[in-house]
Amino acid sequence: MSFSIRLTAEEKALASSYAKIHSMSLGEAFKRALFERIEDEYDLIVYDEAVKEYEDNGRQSRPIDELWKELDL
Secondary structure: OOOOOOOOHHHHHHHHHHHHHOOOOHHHHHHHHHHHHHHHHHHHHHHHHHHHHHHHOOOOOOOHHHHHHHOOO
16 A cells, blocks of 8 residues: 655655665655554553553552662662
């Protein structure tokens, strides 16, 4: 599948520069950016669900320095 997007000259220059620095085509740069964004949003959803489950089960976090004291570190 292919598609086109409209970019200003400045946007195209920036995107092209990024792609060149990373030795990839402009299309590959956009593809990677898109899928990285999708993955980041998915990770945030999974994180939010895990935190909710943690809290719903009556769990509570505590400061790391308390753990260090408990372990004599």
